Amino acid sequence: MNQLHDSIFVRWVTGIIQNRKAKTGVVIIFIFLFLALLGPLMTQDSTAFLSTPLSPPSSEHLLGTNGQGQDVLAQTIIGSRQTLLVGFATGILVVFIGALIGGISGYYGGKIDDFLSLLINVFLVMPGLPLMVILASWLPPGPATLTGVLVLTGWAWNARVIRSQMMTFRSRDFVSAAIVSGERNIRIIIVEIMPRMLSLLASSFIGASIYAIGAQVGLEFLGLGDVSTVTWGTNLYWASNDMALLTGSWWTFVPTGLSIAIVSFALTLINFGIDEVTNPRLIAERVWRANIPTKKIVNGVTPVVKSHE
Amino acid sequence: MNKPLLSIENLCVNYITSGRPIKAVNNVSFEIQEGEIFGLVGESGSGKSTVIQAVLRTLPPPAVITDGKVVINDKDILSISDTEVLKYRWKEISIVMQSALNALNPVLTISEQIEDVLREHSSLQGQAIQDRTEELLSLIDIDISRLDSYPHQLSGGMRQRVVIAIALALMPPLIIMDEPTTALDVIVEREIIAKIIELRKNLGFTILFITHDLNLLLEFADRVAVMKNGKLVEMDSAQNIRGGGKHDYTQKLIGSLPSASGPRERGMLSKPENLSLGSQPILEIQNLSKSFIDSGIFNSTSIDVVKNVSFQIYPGEIIGLVGESGSGKSTIAKLIARLIRPTSGNILLNGNNKKVSEAQKVPLEYRKQVQLVFQDPFGSLNSVHTVFHHLARPLVRHRLVTKQNLFQTIIENLETVGLKPGEAFARKFPHEMSGGERQRVAIARALSLNPDLIIADEPTSMLDVSIRMEILEIFARMRIEKNLTIIFITHDLASARYIADRIFVLHNGSIVEENSAEQLIQSPKEEYTKQLIKAASPGWLESLSLDNGDMKNA
Numbered sequence: 036m037n038q039l040h041d042s043i044f045v046r047w048v049t050g051i052i053q054n055r056k057a058k059t060g061v062v063i064i065f066i067f068l069f070l071a072l073l074g075p076l077m078t079q080d081s082t083a084f085l086s087t088p089l090s091p092p093s094s095e096h097l098l099g100t101n102g103q104g105q106d107v108l109a110q111t112i113i114g115s116r117q118t119l120l121v122g123f124a125t126g127i128l129v130v131f132i133g134a135l136i137g138g139i140s141g142y143y144g145g146k147i148d149d150f151l152s153l154l155i156n157v158f159l160v161m162p163g164l165p166l167m168v169i170l171a172s173w174l175p176p177g178p179a180t181l182t183g184v185l186v187l188t189g190w191a192w193n194a195r196v197i198r199s200q201m202m203t204f205r206s207r208d209f210v211s212a213a214i215v216s217g218e219r220n221i222r223i224i225i226v227e228i229m230p231r232m233l234s235l236l237a238s239s240f241i242g243a244s245i246y247a248i249g250a251q252v253g254l255e256f257l258g259l260g261d262v263s264t265v266t267w268g269t270n271l272y273w274a275s276n277d278m279a280l281l282t283g284s285w286w287t288f289v290p291t292g293l294s295i296a297i298v299s300f301a302l303t304l305i306n307f308g309i310d311e312v313t314n315p316r317l318i319a320e321r322v323w324r325a326n327i328p329t330k331k332i333v334n335g336v337t338p339v340v341k342s343h344e
Numbered sequence: 345m346n347k348p349l350l351s352i353e354n355l356c357v358n359y360i361t362s363g364r365p366i367k368a369v370n371n372v373s374f375e376i377q378e379g380e381i382f383g384l385v386g387e388s389g390s391g392k393s394t395v396i397q398a399v400l401r402t403l404p405p406p407a408v409i410t411d412g413k414v415v416i417n418d419k420d421i422l423s424i425s426d427t428e429v430l431k432y433r434w435k436e437i438s439i440v441m442q443s444a445l446n447a448l449n450p451v452l453t454i455s456e457q458i459e460d461v462l463r464e465h466s467s468l469q470g471q472a473i474q475d476r477t478e479e480l481l482s483l484i485d486i487d488i489s490r491l492d493s494y495p496h497q498l499s500g501g502m503r504q505r506v507v508i509a510i511a512l513a514l515m516p517p518l519i520i521m522d523e524p525t526t527a528l529d530v531i532v533e534r535e536i537i538a539k540i541i542e543l544r545k546n547l548g549f550t551i552l553f554i555t556h557d558l559n560l561l562l563e564f565a566d567r568v569a570v571m572k573n574g575k576l577v578e579m580d581s582a583q584n585i586r587g588g589g590k591h592d593y594t595q596k597l598i599g600s601l602p603s604a605s606g607p608r609e610r611g612m613l614s615k616p617e618n619l620s621l622g623s624q625p626i627l628e629i630q631n632l633s634k635s636f637i638d639s640g641i642f643n644s645t646s647i648d649v650v651k652n653v654s655f656q657i658y659p660g661e662i663i664g665l666v667g668e669s670g671s672g673k674s675t676i677a678k679l680i681a682r683l684i685r686p687t688s689g690n691i692l693l694n695g696n697n698k699k700v701s702e703a704q705k706v707p708l709e710y711r712k713q714v715q716l717v718f719q720d721p722f723g724s725l726n727s728v729h730t731v732f733h734h735l736a737r738p739l740v741r742h743r744l745v746t747k748q749n750l751f752q753t754i755i756e757n758l759e760t761v762g763l764k765p766g767e768a769f770a771r772k773f774p775h776e777m778s779g780g781e782r783q784r785v786a787i788a789r790a791l792s793l794n795p796d797l798i799i800a801d802e803p804t805s806m807l808d809v810s811i812r813m814e815i816l817e818i819f820a821r822m823r824i825e826k827n828l829t830i831i832f833i834t835h836d837l838a839s840a841r842y843i844a845d846r847i848f849v850l851h852n853g854s855i856v857e858e859n860s861a862e863q864l865i866q867s868p869k870e871e872y873t874k875q876l877i878k879a880a881s882p883g884w885l886e887s888l889s890l891d892n893g894d895m896k897n898a
Contacts, residue, residue, distance in 0.1 A: 208723035215681050216738040216789065217711035230728040323360045323406035336426045337403040341411055 047233070050312035057308020063301035067294070071115045078109035081265050089277070089284045099286040101270075102277025110270055111290045118267040119298070121178050121251050125185045126244030130236055132186065133193030134229070140194070141201025142224055148198075155198070158191035171254050176261035181254065185247045193239050200235055204228045234313035241306045245299050252295060267291045348375035349550050350399070350437075350518055355412035357391075357398050360405075368394045368407065370574040376518070381544070381551045383561040383582070385597070386571035387808035388779070392554050395571070396520050400437060401429050416518070434465050438511040440504075442523040447507050448495040454481075454506045455491040461513045480509040483543065501532035505539065512543070520552045525560075529668035530835065534879045537564060556809060558597045562586050570594050596810050624695060625656040626796055626829050627680070632689035634675055649675045651853040653689075659796070662823055662830045664844030664861065666837055666876070672853040673833045674719075677801045680831070681716040682706045693797070712742050715790035719802040721782035725774040731758070731785050732770040738793050753792075761788045761818055780811040787818055791826070798822075799831045804839065816843050837880045841865050849873050 051057040070077075079085060086096060088104040098107040140151035167188050174180040204210060205228075213223045229236070248267075254260055255268020262269050274288040311317045327338050357369040369391045376382045386392040397403045399414050401421065414421040416436055421429065441447040449457060458477045462468050468476055478488050484505040495503055504524060511519050521540070525533040541564055544551060555561055561568055562582050569579040570593065578591040589595055634650040650672040657663055667673040678684045680691060693713060718724035725734055735754045739745050745753045755766030761784040763769040774782055783803060790798055800819060804812040820843055822828050834840050840847050840861070847864045849857040849872065857870045868874045 208718045208720055209726040211678075211681075211683055212716070212718060212724045212786070212789070213726075213737070214683060215711060215714075215716045216793065217708050217741045218737060227726050227729075231726070319361065319406045322362050323408070326360045327408055335402065336429050337398065337401040337407055337409055339401075339409040339422045 047312060051305075051308055054308040054312055056304045057312070060301040060304030060306075060308060063297060064305070067115060067119065067298055067301075070112050071119055074109075074112035074116070078112050079106045081105060081109035081113040089279075089282060089287070091284070092286055098290050099284070101273060101284075101287045102279070103273070107286055107290055110265055111267075111294060113265045114267045114270050114291060115294065116266075117178050117264060118248060118251060118295075121181050121185070122244045122248035122298075124182050125189065125247035125251075126240045128182065128186045129190045129193050129243040129247075130240045132190040133197050133239065134232075134236060136190075137194035137197030138201050138224055138229075141198040142205050142220065142228070144202075144205070151194075152198070155191050155194045158188075159195065161188070163188040167250065167254060168257070168259060171259040176259070177264075181251050181260060182247075184254075185250055189243060189246060189250075193243060196239065197232070197235065200232055201228065204231060234309055237309050238306050241302050241309075245302050248295065248298060267295055349378045349416065350552070351375040351413075351415045352395070352399065353413040353415070355395065355398060355414065356410045357394050357403065358408050358410050360408055365408075368574050369398065372412075372571070372574075372576050374569055374576065374579060376550060376552060378517070378550055379548060380566040381553060381564060383553045383555065383565035383568040384571060385555055385558045385561055385568060387556055387810065389573075390571040391574040392571050393522055394574075396439070396522060396552065396554055399520070400433055400439060402433075434461065434516065435514050436516055437518045437520060438514070438516045440507050440511045440519065440521040440524045443527050448503060450495055453492045453494055454498070457506070458510055458513060461510055465514055476513070480513060483512065483547075484509045484539065499532075500528050501536060504528060504532075504536055508536075508540065508543075512547070512549075515547070516549070518550045518552065520554070522554045523556070524553075526555070526557075530837075530879045531668070531875055533560075558585075558594075558809070562598075570597070593810075623658075625692075626659045626694060627657040627831075628690075628692040628695070629653060629655050629680070630690040630692065632676070632679060632691065633687045634672075634679060634684070635687050649853055650679065650686075653850075653853070653855055655848060655855065655858070657797075657829055657831065659829055660823065660827050661846065662819070662832055662844045664840030664847040665831055665833045665850060666835070666840045666847055667833075667850030668835055670852075671850040673835075673850050674801055676850075677716060677799045677831070677833055680797075680799055681714055682710065683716075708742070712793050713796045715793060715795040715798050717783075717786055717790050717798060717800040717803045720806050721779055721786050722774070722806075724786050725782055727774050729773075730770065731772050731774075731777075734785060734789050735770070735792055738789060742793060744793065757788045757792045758785070760791065761785075762814070763788070779807050780815065783807060783815055784818070787815070791822060794826070795828070797829045797831070799833065801833045802835065803832075805835065812839065819843060837865070837876050849876065 051061070082105060084104040085106055086100045086104050088100060088102050090096065090100045090104075092099040096106050096108070098111065101107055101110065136151055136155065140148045140155070167184050170184045170187070171180065174184070201224075210223060210227060213227050218227070251260075251266075252268040252271065255262075255266055256271045256275065258272055260266065260268055260272075262272060270291040271288055274291075277284075277287065279285070279287040327340050352375070353373050355369055355372045356367065358365040359368050372391075372395055374382070384392050384395065394403065394407070398407075398409055399421065401409075403409070409422060412422060416432070419432070421432065448454070452460075455477050458480055459473050462473045462476055477491070481488055481491065486502060486505060486509075490498065490502075495506075498506065508524070524540075525536050528536065537560070540551070543549075553561065553565060558568070558570075562585060565582045567580070568582050568585045570577050570585075570589070570591065572593050578585070578589055578594050580589065585594060585598070589598065632650055632653045633648065635646045635648045637644055637646045653672075653676065655663075665673050665676065675684070679686050682691070693710065732751075732754060735757055736750055739750060739753060751770070754770055758764075758766035758769050763781060763784050769777075769781070769785070774785075777785070783806075787803070798819075803819075804815050807815060816839060819828075819830055819832065823830055830843075832840060832843055837847075841864075844861050846858065847861050848855045849864070849870065851872050857864065857868065857873045859869075864873065865877060868877055
């Protein structure tokens with residue numbers, strides 16, 4: 036019937052490698068991660084005052100200097116470290132907590148579900164942005180605080196989604212079959228059900244990471260992060276403080292802004308890729324479209340393509 | 345012979361994939377004469393639905409029609425423009441879909457859905473539309489007071505009749521019926537078919553009837569075409585096919601199912617020479633009841649699914665639990681497998697008098713003794729794991745084998761259910777196997793624990809007709825070899841008759857009749873059992889139409 040003899044994971048990895056969107060996204064993310072890891076070796080000191088403040092791009096400072104006379108290229112590259120770390124850490128934690136609470140809630144049902152659903156709902160109706168601002172200004176600034184605040188305000192939606200997915204799997208026959216053969220609940224959740232949710236977990240992770248990067252930059256831009264560290268958010272904060280727009284020194288904020296946009300774009304591309312790999316219908320339809328003359332496609336009418344060789 | 349109403353010549357349909365295109369329909373040609381009932385029969389994946397969807401040009405991507413002609417009214421549907429295609433749908437050909445629940449829009453009343461077709465495709469207006477709608481409802485014997493009902497307020501049979509009414513709305517000369525009764529219970533199925541035949545007699549349309557059930561088709565079709573793997577393997581009059589057919593495959597389809605009436609003739613299963621049952625019941629069910637509570641915000645309603653059911657089963661017995669959908673048979677299966685807890689009553693295994701309703705945790709021992717085989721082999725295996733995983737887990741969990749022997753044991757278990765070579769199958773994933781192979785894996789998994797009792801919940805109903813008997817044979821053989829006790833749950837009286845020693849007939853949550861299989865079939869006592877048997881016997885159509893005639897005269 037089917038020629039594939041690989042496990043779902045192998046199929047997935049090869050699918051994502053073959054998918055053009057996902058491949059582009061992965062390459063971009065790897066470039067950023069590479070720069071973030073090896074950046075300090077390649078750039079000038081990002082905090083040193085090197086030149087005249089707000090000097091435009093030159094051969095010495097490729098992207099110019101900011102209001103403190105620091106190198107913008109170095110700031111952009113060094114700034115990516117904490118921003119990406121907090122972003123991906125939040126993504127992982129949100130998915131982990133969401134899977135844990137949503138998964139338990141959806142699998143066990145009954146009283147456990149009543150209690151955990153209530154908890155999820157309370158966090159869902161809490162206004163996230165004000166809470167984020169209050170917590171961030173009240174707690175000592177730093178990456179750990181930022182991650183904590185973002186996870187606290189962001190986990191509930193994921194838990195909700197995973198809970199409903201878990202509930203549908205809970206009623207499937209393969210789960211009943213595992214129960215009847217004596218399997219322990221925790222093993223059923225982890226070994227039997229979680230692999231089936233892989234696409235949901237992966238796209239949740241990516242969605243949460245994009246959210247975390249955006250929200251984190253937002254908080255720091257408002258001055259709620261540690262302004263003495265170099266991150267994409269504080270870069271923008273200082274650019275704004277130094278009235279970069281008024282002075283027309285675009286080079287102080289465009290590199291950071293563009294980096295944020297490109298990273299989010301790359302993550303979204305990966306998300307699309309995962310969607311296509313795990314939902315073969317999307318690919319099938321594209322292949323189909325590529326194989327028939329465009330004028331032949333009318334919605335709801337099967338095309339007739341007679342090939343007379 | 346007259347000019348045919350519909351003629352299909354060399355129809356070819358491909359499914360486009362990233363690799364080679366898959367030939368779903370390969371050079372199919374047939375003609376349908378005016379007024380006849382033409383049956384197209386084939387198992388799942390044979391391409392029968394693809395053929396009729398190609399005729400309507402409603403095939404979704406990734407399908408492409410690559411060759412052929414479909415001529416109706418001197419027009420080749422495959423060469424006219426797309427807007428013209430839309431015009432001939434419903435006017436020249438209408439279709440009755442398989443699942444009436446999906447074919448009807450749940451948020452529109454049935455009158456709105458019938459009127460919608462009339463408004464869109466006919467010149468009728470205002471009062472005339474309403475009159476026609478009421479006329480259509482009376483045609484299908486649905487009371488006019490139900491006009492404003494929503495689909496969910498109607499029974500499955502009524503919904504299917506509404507779909508037929510919509511197909512009849514414009515009086516097209518040809519109506520295609522794509523498995524119109526597959527989702528229905530057998531008694532309702534028979535009523536719907538009788539209704540269709542009666543309507544055709546009065547209104548004179550032509551029917552193209554698609555089904556996987558050749559025996560059903562042979563009751564009323566004039567001509568029958570058999571499809572396999574996208575090709576037409578045989579086409580003949582129903583009479584000749586009934587006589588056995590020429591093609592091997594047709595013969596296999598006919599011979600594959602036992603009948604529910606008359607003497608036992610076909611499909612003899614292995615039965616023990618002389619059945620020696622233990623004296624102590626292996627399973628005793630006492631006053632078992634289960635009600636589901638549907639709790640809303642303002643009120644909660646309770647539905648009694650199983651009502652006060654009691655029975656005893658002795659070691660080595662095969663029990664047939666027969667009932668239609670909604671009779672509570674699957675709930676009983678889940679109760680005995682202890683997937684759900686009963687509202688009241690006891691389940692005693694081997695005389696172990698521990699009240700199930702009180703037990704918090706099901707002991708591992710019980711999980712070893714009682715196994716369940718599910719209806720849907722696509723759903724009961726986890727698509728991310730290999731066959732090896734499915735068979736290894738129960739053995740490891742119950743510590744039945746050592747690590748060194750694990751692979752060898754699994755291979756043996758696979759070969760017991762006819763999956764040879766076991767090594768190759770152990771490495772496969774569920775999607776790499778056919779439905780029958782998957783069901784064999786599920787059975788092997790249940791058997792691997794050496795259970796005392798196996799509950800088989802409709803294990804053959806999702807499988808193709810030609811492999812059902814093979815699956816039944818596995819159960820029958822295991823009973824002899826391993827002295828298994830089996831509860832065989834089914835809606836199909838005929839297969840219960842052939843495998844079971846005793847049959848319990850379940851209706852609305854209670855057992856209405858129980859007897860040894862042959863006695864129950866030969867001399868049923870309850871009216872409901874008689875109905876079931878009649879519906880499952882050849883020649884039911886004549887008796888049903890006679891009944892209708894009587895009702896009209898009276």
